[in-house]
Amino acid sequence: MKLACVVLAAGLGTRMKSSLPKVLHRLHGVPMLRYVLNALRTLHPQKIVIVAGKNIQDIKESLNDTAKIAFARQIEAKGTGDALLKAVPSLKGFKGAVLVVNGDTPLITGSTLKNFLSLHKRKRNEVSVLSFESRDPGSYGRIIRDNKGRAAFIVEQRDATETQKTIREVNSGVYAIESGALPLLKEIKPNKSKGEYYLTDIVGIARDKGLRLDAFCAGFEDEFMGVNTIEEFENAGRIMKRRIIKKFSDRGVHFIEKDSIFISSDTEIGADTNVYPNVHLEGKTSIGKRCTIYPNVRILDSIIEDGAVIKDSTLIEEAIVKRNASVGPFAHIRPGSVIGEKAKIGNFVEVKKSVIGPGTKASHLSYLGDALIGKDVNIGAGTITCNYDGHKKHITTIEDGVFVGSDTQFIAPVKIGKGAFVGAGSTITVDVPSHALALSRVKQRNIEGWALKPQLKGRSEKAKVKNRVKR
Numbered sequence: 170m171k172l173a174c175v176v177l178a179a180g181l182g183t184r185m186k187s188s189l190p191k192v193l194h195r196l197h198g199v200p201m202l203r204y205v206l207n208a209l210r211t212l213h214p215q216k217i218v219i220v221a222g223k224n225i226q227d228i229k230e231s232l233n234d235t236a237k238i239a240f241a242r243q244i245e246a247k248g249t250g251d252a253l254l255k256a257v258p259s260l261k262g263f264k265g266a267v268l269v270v271n272g273d274t275p276l277i278t279g280s281t282l283k284n285f286l287s288l289h290k291r292k293r294n295e296v297s298v299l300s301f302e303s304r305d306p307g308s309y310g311r312i313i314r315d316n317k318g319r320a321a322f323i324v325e326q327r328d329a330t331e332t333q334k335t336i337r338e339v340n341s342g343v344y345a346i347e348s349g350a351l352p353l354l355k356e357i358k359p360n361k362s363k364g365e366y367y368l369t370d371i372v373g374i375a376r377d378k379g380l381r382l383d384a385f386c387a388g389f390e391d392e393f394m395g396v397n398t399i400e401e402f403e404n405a406g407r408i409m410k411r412r413i414i415k416k417f418s419d420r421g422v423h424f425i426e427k428d429s430i431f432i433s434s435d436t437e438i439g440a441d442t443n444v445y446p447n448v449h450l451e452g453k454t455s456i457g458k459r460c461t462i463y464p465n466v467r468i469l470d471s472i473i474e475d476g477a478v479i480k481d482s483t484l485i486e487e488a489i490v491k492r493n494a495s496v497g498p499f500a501h502i503r504p505g506s507v508i509g510e511k512a513k514i515g516n517f518v519e520v521k522k523s524v525i526g527p528g529t530k531a532s533h534l535s536y537l538g539d540a541l542i543g544k545d546v547n548i549g550a551g552t553i554t555c556n557y558d559g560h561k562k563h564i565t566t567i568e569d570g571v572f573v574g575s576d577t578q579f580i581a582p583v584k585i586g587k588g589a590f591v592g593a594g595s596t597i598t599v600d601v602p603s604h605a606l607a608l609s610r611v612k613q614r615n616i617e618g619w620a621l622k623p624q625l626k627g628r629s630e631k632a633k634v635k636n637r638v639k640r
Contacts, residue, residue: 170290171265172214173348175256176205178272179222179243184398190224192272193231194402197409198433198451200231201396204275206238209268211279212286216263218256219272222246248365249342250357257351266290267351269344269368273396276408281388282343288385289345296350296375296382298323299343301390309339310369312384320384322373327362338386340369341393350380409434439475463497471502474510488520491527509544523554526569539581540565549575549593556581568603 182191192202202219209217220241221228229240239259243252253269260267266289270277281299289297298320300312308326311333315321323340324333350371357370375382396402413432414424421440424430429446432438436450439458449467450456457475462468465482472489473479479490480497487504490496496514505522508514512525515532523540531537531548539556541564542548552573554565563581567573571585574593585591586603595609 170286171263172212172268172286173216173218173260173263173265174209174212174214174268174270175253175260176202176209176217176219176270176272177249177252178202178219178228179246179252180273180397181222181224181246182273182397185402186399190221190227191396193224193227194396196275196396196402196406196434197413197431199435201275201405202228202231202272204434205270205272205277206232208277208279208282209270212268212282214268215265216260218259220252220256246365248360248363249368250354250366250370253368254354254366257354260348260351264348267346267348269346271342271395274342274393275396276394276405276412277343277392278388281392284387285343285385286345288387292381292383294345294382295347295380296353296371297345298372298382298384299341299345299388299393300338300384300386301341301388301393302337302386303339303390304337306334306337306339311336312338312340312386314338314384320372320382321376323369325360325367325369328360338384340384341388342395343393344368344371346371350375353378457492466497480516539563540567540579542567543569543571543587545569546571546573548573549577551576552579553577554579554581 178192180191185191185194193200216237216239218239218241219228220243222243225240225242241255241259243255266286268286285299303309310323310325311329313321313324313333353371353374356374357366359365360367372382391408394401394405396405413434414427417438418424422438423443426446430444431449433451435452436454438456441458442456442460444462445464447465448462452470454468454471456473459476460473461478463479463481466479468485470487471485474490474492476493477490478495483497483500485502488502488506490508491510493510494508494512496502496508499516500514501519502508503521506520507524509525509527509529511528513530513532514520517533518531518535521538523537523542525542526544526546528544529542529546534550535548535552536554538554539562540554546567555578556562556565565579565581566584568585568587570588573591576594577591578596580596580598583597584600586601588604589601590606591597592608595607597607597609601607
């Protein structure tokens with residue numbers, strides 16, 4: 170089947186109480202419009218046309234893939250019929266079925282659309298509507314059928330009679346219209362109550378013209394939920410979350426306390442990974458197999474390879490953690506960092522734009538910024554790479570097998586050769602040769618009896634009296 174798709178995305182979303190275009194509100198980290206486009210791309214259409222309003226430029230800039238996408242502009246919000254009419258020039262020369270969907274229905278699935286198009290083709294219809302049975306029809310348009318059970322027309326809730334309002338089969342807003350039937354759009358008249366051109370009217374017009382048409386009741390109600398308010402947006406988020414969790418559970422991912430977890434739709438997780446409560450996996454994050462992600466961890470646009478352990482209260486941004494590495498607790502891995510295989514980054518360690526080699530350990534209380542650190546290096550507690558001179562950043566290079574004692578400062582740019590030792594409490598300002606011992610401490614002096622001098626002893630006695638008074 171030759172197929173083109175039209176996405177109606179001109180709504181301003183005023184009921185969302187936001188200046189952001191409605192279709193660009195992010196549901197689990199992804200703009201609602203992108204969910205719709207992802208569903209359409211599973212159908213392999215020849216062309217997709219997005220009809221947008223005054224925010225058309227914002228919508229264009231939000232899409233990272235505009236292949237086979239054309240844009241049409243609806244300057245005035247005159248209804249869905251007028252919106253589709255604005256897309257017709259972009260379909261010039263196309264012969265086939267035109268699938269029409271709304272841009273604010275992020276829960277719609279490609280499988281439902283595929284089944285709908287199969288029915289449309291099998292029945293050789295010129296106009297088809299996708300309908301569903303609603304538990305609470307509310308404001309949905311009702312599908313009105315004739316005495317033979319065929320769709321006759323659609324009536325909007327505000328125009329329906331009391332009898333028609335009891336009908337539970339409703340319009341999803343999804344249509345399949347053969348390109349030869351698109352001229353019918355020009356015959357749609359403005360609605361009396363709102364003065365808008367309703368696309369729903371094309372059903373009655375097609376019937377009066379004797380065209381083949383029908384409504385196919387398929388899919389699940391949740392799929393067609395339009396998002397117009399904050400409440401509806403939050404509800405859609407809950408449904409999307411359940412879908413995401415189920416997808417990974419079915420693949421062998423183990424979640425502990427699912428309700429407290431956030432996972433972006435762009436995230437991937439491998440089998441046998443354990444995810445603890447209050448974990449946020451955001452953006453295009455990839456978690457490998459057999460990983461453990463402990464509570465209160467946030468990972469953004471990062472790669473966590475197989476077998477890695479991310480301990481409690483750790484933040485990882487735009488970084489790579491290699492196989493079987495351990496990070497945390499209370500660690501911060503900043504953008505541009507690579508944590509090597511079987512490396513250990515411990516509690517209260519910050520790594521910024523640095524490469525940490527395989528088997529290297531920085532177990533606690535260190536800052537490693539703009540550093541190239543080799544394999545099997547020991548970074549003692551309190552180590553700092555002093556990378557910024559007030560004007561630009563400099564590199565610290567620490568080669569394989571180096572032992573760095575606690576409370577060491579590296580004044581970059583500086584290079585520590587392979588197998589060298591750096592004594593605790595050192596400030597390193599020049600390169601250290603391989604296998605050398607570097608020390609920069611002031612020589613220790615012990616002054617015998619200094620604490621027993623009269624003036625100090627008197628102060629000591631006064632301090633004791635003050636402490637007794639306070640108690």
